[in-house]
Amino acid sequence: MSPLLNIKALNAYYGQVQALHGLEFSLNEGTVTTLLGANGAGKTTTLRAICNMVRTSGAIEFDGAPLSNRSTENIVRLGIAHVPQGRGTFTTVTVEENLQLGAITRSKSGVASDIERMYAYFPVLKERRSQQAGTLSGGEQQMLAVARALMLRPRLMLLDEPSFGLAPLIVRDLFNILGKINREDKVTILVVEQNAQLALEIADHAYVIETGRIVMSGKAGEIADNEDVRKSYLGY
Amino acid sequence: MELLTNQILAGIATGAIYACMALAVVMIYQAIDHLNFAQGEMAMFSTFISWQLLQWGLPYWAAFLITLILSFVGGVLIERILFKPLAHAPVLTNVAGFIALFAIINSCAGLIWDFTIKEYPTPFGSAPFLGSQLISTHQAGMIGVTVLLLIALYAFFTYTRVGLAMRAAASVPESARLVGINTSWMIALGWGMAAAIGSIAGMLIAPVVFLEPNMMGGVLIYGFAAAVLGGLTSPFGAVIGGFLVGIIENLAGTYIPGVGNELKLPIALALIITVLVIKPAGLFGRPIVKRV
Amino acid sequence: MTAVQEIVTEAPAIEAVPKRAMTLGAGTSLIVLALLILFPLFVKNFIIFQMTMLLVYGLAVLALNILTGGSGQFSLGQSAFYAVGAYTSAILMEHAGVNYALTLPVAGFVCFLFGFLFGLPALRLSGIYLALATFALATAMPQLLKLGYFEYWTGGVQGLVVTKPDPPEIVQSVLKWSHLKMSQDMWLYYFTLVITIAIYIFSVNLLRSRSGRAFMAIRDNEIAASAMGVDVALYKTLAFGVSAAITGIAGGLGAIAVQFVAPDGYTITLAISLFLGMVVGGVGWLPGSIVGSAFIIFVPNIAEGISKGLSGAVFGVILFLVIFLVPHGARQVAMVAQHLLGRFKKR
Numbered sequence: 001m002s003p004l005l006n007i008k009a010l011n012a013y014y015g016q017v018q019a020l021h022g023l024e025f026s027l028n029e030g031t032v033t034t035l036l037g038a039n040g041a042g043k044t045t046t047l048r049a050i051c052n053m054v055r056t057s058g059a060i061e062f063d064g065a066p067l068s069n070r071s072t073e074n075i076v077r078l079g080i081a082h083v084p085q086g087r088g089t090f091t092t093v094t095v096e097e098n099l100q101l102g103a104i105t106r107s108k109s110g111v112a113s114d115i116e117r118m119y120a121y122f123p124v125l126k127e128r129r130s131q132q133a134g135t136l137s138g139g140e141q142q143m144l145a146v147a148r149a150l151m152l153r154p155r156l157m158l159l160d161e162p163s164f165g166l167a168p169l170i171v172r173d174l175f176n177i178l179g180k181i182n183r184e185d186k187v188t189i190l191v192v193e194q195n196a197q198l199a200l201e202i203a204d205h206a207y208v209i210e211t212g213r214i215v216m217s218g219k220a221g222e223i224a225d226n227e228d229v230r231k232s233y234l235g236y
Numbered sequence: 237m238e239l240l241t242n243q244i245l246a247g248i249a250t251g252a253i254y255a256c257m258a259l260a261v262v263m264i265y266q267a268i269d270h271l272n273f274a275q276g277e278m279a280m281f282s283t284f285i286s287w288q289l290l291q292w293g294l295p296y297w298a299a300f301l302i303t304l305i306l307s308f309v310g311g312v313l314i315e316r317i318l319f320k321p322l323a324h325a326p327v328l329t330n331v332a333g334f335i336a337l338f339a340i341i342n343s344c345a346g347l348i349w350d351f352t353i354k355e356y357p358t359p360f361g362s363a364p365f366l367g368s369q370l371i372s373t374h375q376a377g378m379i380g381v382t383v384l385l386l387i388a389l390y391a392f393f394t395y396t397r398v399g400l401a402m403r404a405a406a407s408v409p410e411s412a413r414l415v416g417i418n419t420s421w422m423i424a425l426g427w428g429m430a431a432a433i434g435s436i437a438g439m440l441i442a443p444v445v446f447l448e449p450n451m452m453g454g455v456l457i458y459g460f461a462a463a464v465l466g467g468l469t470s471p472f473g474a475v476i477g478g479f480l481v482g483i484i485e486n487l488a489g490t491y492i493p494g495v496g497n498e499l500k501l502p503i504a505l506a507l508i509i510t511v512l513v514i515k516p517a518g519l520f521g522r523p524i525v526k527r528v
Numbered sequence: 529m530t531a532v533q534e535i536v537t538e539a540p541a542i543e544a545v546p547k548r549a550m551t552l553g554a555g556t557s558l559i560v561l562a563l564l565i566l567f568p569l570f571v572k573n574f575i576i577f578q579m580t581m582l583l584v585y586g587l588a589v590l591a592l593n594i595l596t597g598g599s600g601q602f603s604l605g606q607s608a609f610y611a612v613g614a615y616t617s618a619i620l621m622e623h624a625g626v627n628y629a630l631t632l633p634v635a636g637f638v639c640f641l642f643g644f645l646f647g648l649p650a651l652r653l654s655g656i657y658l659a660l661a662t663f664a665l666a667t668a669m670p671q672l673l674k675l676g677y678f679e680y681w682t683g684g685v686q687g688l689v690v691t692k693p694d695p696p697e698i699v700q701s702v703l704k705w706s707h708l709k710m711s712q713d714m715w716l717y718y719f720t721l722v723i724t725i726a727i728y729i730f731s732v733n734l735l736r737s738r739s740g741r742a743f744m745a746i747r748d749n750e751i752a753a754s755a756m757g758v759d760v761a762l763y764k765t766l767a768f769g770v771s772a773a774i775t776g777i778a779g780g781l782g783a784i785a786v787q788f789v790a791p792d793g794y795t796i797t798l799a800i801s802l803f804l805g806m807v808v809g810g811v812g813w814l815p816g817s818i819v820g821s822a823f824i825i826f827v828p829n830i831a832e833g834i835s836k837g838l839s840g841a842v843f844g845v846i847l848f849l850v851i852f853l854v855p856h857g858a859r860q861v862a863m864v865a866q867h868l869l870g871r872f873k874k875r
Contacts, residue, residue, distance in 0.1 A: 051414065076416040088411035090404050092522065101404050104397060105416035152415065271656060318848065325855035328596070332807040335800060336847035343840030457663070464660060502668030509661045513652045 002064065004029040004188050005050070005156060010058035012042075012049045012212075019045045020212040022058070027156070027205075032182050032189045034199035034220065037209040043192040044085055046209065047158045051075050051082050062156070077105050081149035085160040089141045091134030095125055098133050098144055102151025111151070118147040121177055139170040146174065150181065157181075159191040163198060171195070175202050200224040243486045249371045251482020252378040253444065256437035257452075257459030258466065258474035259385060260430050265468045266406045267426020268319075270330060274337035275434050276456030278314075280449060281341050282307040282435030283442050284349050287356060296359050300439060304432050311431025315424045323420075345449040356442035378440045382475060385436065389471050402426065454501060458485070461508045467521020476519065481508065553866075564721060573713040577785065578825065580717045583724045584782045586821035589805040590731060590814055591774035597812025598735055599767035600747025602655060605646075605662030606775050606802045608669040609639050611794035613776025614783035615673065618688045619681055621784075628693045628784050632723070635780035636773040643772020647765035654750075666799040673791035687790030690783050692716070720781050727774055731814055734770070743767055808850055810859025819858035823850075 003026035012020035020042050027033050035043050048054045051072050060067040067075050076082070081102075090098050099118055103111045119126035122143045128136060133144060142162055149157055159178070163171040179202045181187050193199035200206060200220045208216035208223075216229060223229055260279065264272045272278075286303035290296065318337065322330050360377030393399040405412040405422035412419050437459075438452065445451050462481040466473025481504060488503045512518065568576045592606050616638050617631040626634075646665065653661055672678075674685050682688065695703070695715035703710055734740050742763045745753035754760045783789045801824040808823045809816025831842035854860040 053410070053413075071418070072413040073416045073418050076414055082414050084411070084414065088408055088414065090407050090411060092407045093400070093403060097400060100397075100400060101412075101415050101417075104401055104404075148415070321852060322855065325851065326811065328602075328803075328807050328811055329851050329855045329857075332804055332847065332851055335804060336844040336851070338844070339840040339847070340844035343838050343842075343844070346840070347837045457667075461660060464657065468656070499668065499671045502664045502671065505660060505664035505667075509649075509653065509657070509664065512657050513649065516652065516657070 003027055004063055005190070006059075006061040007046075007050075008059040008061075010046075010049060010056060010060060012045050013055045014045075018212070019054075020049065020056075023209070023212065023214060025207050025214055025217065027188055027190055029155070029188050030182070030186055031204045032179070032191070032202055033205045033207065034196075034203040035190065035192045035207050035209055036194075036196045036199060039194070040211075041209045042212040043209055044160055045212075047082060047084075047160050047190070047192055050158060051080065076152070079152070079155040080158065081152045081154035081156070082158040083145045083149045083160060083162065085164070087138075087141045087145040089133045089136070089144055091132065093133060094130050095133050095136070095144060096129045098148050099125075099151050102148035103153075106153065114151055114153070118150060121150075121180075122147055139166045142166055142170075142174065146177070150185075150187075154187060156188045156190065159189065161192055161194060163193060163195045171198065178202060196230075197224075239490070240487075243490050244483050245371060247483030247486035248379070248479050249375040249482070250444075250486065251462075251479035252375060252382050253437070253441045253455060253478070254458040254462045254481045255475040255478025256378065256382045256385070256440055257434070257455055258462035258478045259382070259389065259471055260433040260437055261459050261463040262466075262468060262471050262474040263389070263433055264426060264430035265463065266402070267423050267430065269406075270327065270334075271460055271463075272337075272430070273331070273334040273456075274341060275430065276452030276459070277338050277341035277345070278307070278311070278431050279434035279438035279441075280452045281345050282310075282431070283356065283438035283447060283451075284345055284449075286435075286439055287354065287442075287447055288349075290357065296357060300359075303435055303439065307435035308428040308432040312424045312428040314431075315427035319427075320420065320424075323423075342449055349449070351448055351450075354447040356439075356447045358440075358443040362443070374443055381436065381440060382478075385433065386471055386475050389433075393471075398425070457501065458482075458504070461505055465508050465511060465518055467518030469522050470518070470520040473518055473520030484508070561725075568714050568717055573711050576711070576713045576717050580713070580720050580785045581782065582818065582821050582825055583717075583720045584778050584785060584821075585802070585805065585825060586818040587724055587727060587778035587781070588775050588802050589809060589820045589824075590728065590817040591771040591778065592802050592806045593809070593812055593814055593817055594731055594735070594743075594774070595767055595771035596806060598740065598747065599743035599764060600750075601650070601764060601767060602659050603662040603768075603771070604659050604796070604799050604803060605665035606771075607794050607796065607799035608662075608665045609643055609772040609775040610779035610782070610798065610802075611669050611673065611789075611791075612642055613639050613779030614789045614794065615682060615688075615779075616776065617780035617783045618690050618789040621690055622688050623681065629719070632777050632780045636777045639776025639779075640769045640773035642776075644765050644769035646772070647768030650768065651761055651764055662799075663796065666796045670791040670795050673794070682791075683789075685791060687788060687793075690787045690789065692787050693784065716785055720785070723777065723781065727777070728814065731774070735814070739763065739766065804847065808847075808857050810857030810862075813857065813859035813862075815862070816858040 005027040007026065008024055010020055010023040011018060023042070023046060035046060037043050045054060049056045050060055050067065052067060052070060052075055053072055056068060058068075062075075062078055062080065065078065070078075090101060093101070096115065099115050100111065103114060119129070124140055125144055125147060128140065133141065136144060146159070146162065162174060162178075166174070175198060178189060178191070182189050191199055191203070200223060203220040206218060206220045206223045207214050208229075216223070257276070257279070260275055261271060264275060282303050285306060286299045289299035289302060294302070314337070319330065319333060322333055358374040358377065360374045362372045362374050365371040365373045365376040393403055401412070401417045402422050402425060404415070405417055405419040409419045412422070441455060442451065445455070458481050459478070462477035463474045464477070465480060466475070466477025484507050485500055485504045488507065489500045492503060568579070588606060588610055592603060595601050595603050613635040616635040617628070620626040620631040620634060621628055650658055650661055673682050676684070692712050693716065694700070694712055695710055699710070699715065735743070742753070742758045745756065745758050746760055746763055750760060805817070805820030805824045807820070809818070809820030827846055828839070828843055831846065832839040834842050
């Protein structure tokens with residue numbers, strides 16, 4: 001079975017600075033993969049490169065189709081949802097409108113029931129459905145961002161540091177939900193995390209990235225069990 | 237006291253002009269985060285087109301509708317051809333572009349239709365409104381159309397998918413792209429709508445100020461001031477702002493000694509800016525929190 | 529209605545010019561200087577007069593470059609300062625018999641105060657709001673100048689005629705002795721040139737100094753600058769003051785060169801032209817000021833030459849072409865030239 005996402009020889013640039021050097025990895029459909037690494041290693045850049053938000057060279061294929069010449073919005077329409085760093089909430093519209101926006105490229109059918117499903121996953125969002133999204137707390141906005149991404153009914157979901165700035169209990173809840181979404185809705189997940197321990201718990205596969213290159217790859221369980229790897233690359 | 241109320245009412249009547257223009261200004265601001273200095277000229281050009289259609293014998297509302305559509309298309313074309321290439325250029329360069337557009341439109345209008353003043357008809361008649369000497373039926377009609385426009389815009393933004401998408405694209409463009417919205421086309425749409433609204437403003441204003449290429453100069457500035465006063469993010473604020481500016485302009489002219497017609501504009505602007513110093517986001521705008 | 533605040537992390541609206549690119553290189557500067565000094569010997573008086581105006585508007589654009597490109601404050605009101613400078617010189621010369629050269633420092637000082645005082649309430653405004661405020665100032669000025677109240681001094685709607693100065697005694701003696709001739713226009717040109725060079729050097733040093741760095745810190749990120757201890761209020765008003773002063777001196781020089789001041793010569797059109805000059809020259813790039821000045825003096829004439837009826841449209845089209853090709857103005861052209869020259873030298 002060919003991978004859902006295939007990245008080959010990916011270079012990414014911010015102006016004159018090269019952030020990714022010949023990055024290569026792939027994701028199989030239905031799996032949860034985590035991309036780990038220190039600050040500035042290139043994790044966020046990788047996600048942005050997939051969505052063509054940064055200048056790249058190299059090949060990225062999604063379900064066999066090349067992504068490099070498409071605009072970000074067209075890549076999203078192929079079924080890739082990206083929950084960016086900082087959540088990217090539409091602060092000036094309501095919670096419910098944020099969810100509607102997640103589904104704005106779909107036809108109207110099924111949107112209302114999907115919104116109810118999101119409320120089932122995240123009851124606190126239902127409480128705040130008519131509130132301006134900017135008034136939500138960090139954790140609530142993170143949940144909203146994930147819910148919004150799910151409204152796309154994506155095949156692939158990219159998450160950039162979803163645990164950032166959240167209380168541990170909320171993070172645990174969030175990751176449980178991510179696991180559930182992967183199993184029940186068959187959504188392939190690529191999650192970038194600094195909190196390696198947490199990410200390795202839900203992931204099937206893990207890559208470690210350092211200064212723009214993949215330095216380690218393996219089953220999540222093996223990497224988590226390997227003390228040397230954990231100490232050298234993951235800091236615990 | 238009666239003079240005061242009269243002047244206030246008269247101010248509301250003239251303010252309808254500014255309110256309509258301010259709506260177009262807010263519309264474009266929502267789309268592109270700047271003010272388009274050429275907007276008045278675009279409105280003027282649209283009005284000339286409708287005048288020409290009327291000269292060719294079309295009935296008023298047919299000319300109105302056709303002009304509306306042509307203006308929308310024109311706005312989209314201008315954005316796609318002239319300003320999309322400047323999307324990555326510095327803000328000030330874009331401002332220079334607006335000024336260039338102003339010069340081009342003004343000059344072309346002058347050449348095609350020359351600078352003599354022309355009369356422009358109103359569909360509302362100019363009888364005194366409800367017997368009042370202060371507001372004519374046309375002015376009442378203007379206020380009515382402006383309010384209708386406001387309601388229509390509100391409905392568009394709140395209840396339609398496209399309206400929601402536009403709001404999203406203006407709010408957080410990157411996130412908008414990440415839900416699949418083509419933000420570039422949202423900008424074009426914004427321009428088209430602003431041009432259409434501007435054309436309505438022009439066609440309502442022309443009966444009062446008479447049609448000639450320079451008719452929108454003062455109106456545009458007051459429109460900007462009204463939009464800013466009301467808060468650039470609020471169409472409702474723009475309309476209220478328009479009425480307020482009309483009132484301020486009238487009162488300044490009546491009560492401040494030595495203020496002839498020419499000084500009305502700077503004085504009105506000065507008063508508006510004073511308000512802004514106190515309330516920087518305008519009366520109804522969202523307060524803007526700047527983060528480092 | 530809405531309690532939500534819009535949280536804005538703004539990219540600077542006005543982009544920075546890297547420090548080393550702030551001026552022309554030494555070689556280029558000398559060539560330009562030589563050209564500026566020598567050419568009047570070869571051309572007619574009218575051309576010399578136009579070149580004087582080129583320098584005068586160049587100074588005004590330079591002032592705007594300091595204000596907008598330097599401290600990031602957007603001003604559409606420079607015509608007001610220009611007018612005040614012009615009228616100060618004219619009034620001193622015609623009503624008080626002051627020597628023309630001495631009126632300039634006075635004009636500069638008066639405008640500095642005026643700019644500084646305007647800068648104070650403007651502190652709370654930025655971007656569009658500041659644009660509106662300066663716009664108000666620019667539209668008010670011609671009307672204020674026409675007010676009957678001031679008519680004795682200003683000459684009202686008709687304005688004042690300014691006497692054209694002769695070269696000073698010393699210079700005249702030298703000329704007689706060496707059998708050379710110098711017209712009033714030529715003298716005025718060299719006089720203006722010296723002042724322009726002095727102000728240019730002053731401005732470059734200002735932008736390179738601590739104050740200049742303070743300006744630019746404010747332009748790039750006002751909040752951060754304030755957090756770093758930059759006295760934002762002081763530097764913003766100072767920037768307005770300095771910019772107004774230079775514009776005022778330009779106005780004075782302009783009045784002397786044109787021999788005439790009148791309210792309708794200082795309308796918002798002038799302010800907009802100066803703004804366009806700044807953009808075409810390259811915002812914040814001081815040497816570009818003269819390119820911008822050339823654009824606003826000569827291109828309208830060219831446009832009228834191409835089509836009298838459509839002169840505005842032709843001007844607009846030319847302006848569009850310029851900003852399409854070089855969105856960053858003349859500075860961009862200079863950078864490309866420098867780049868090519870560098871590659872050529874390497875061979």
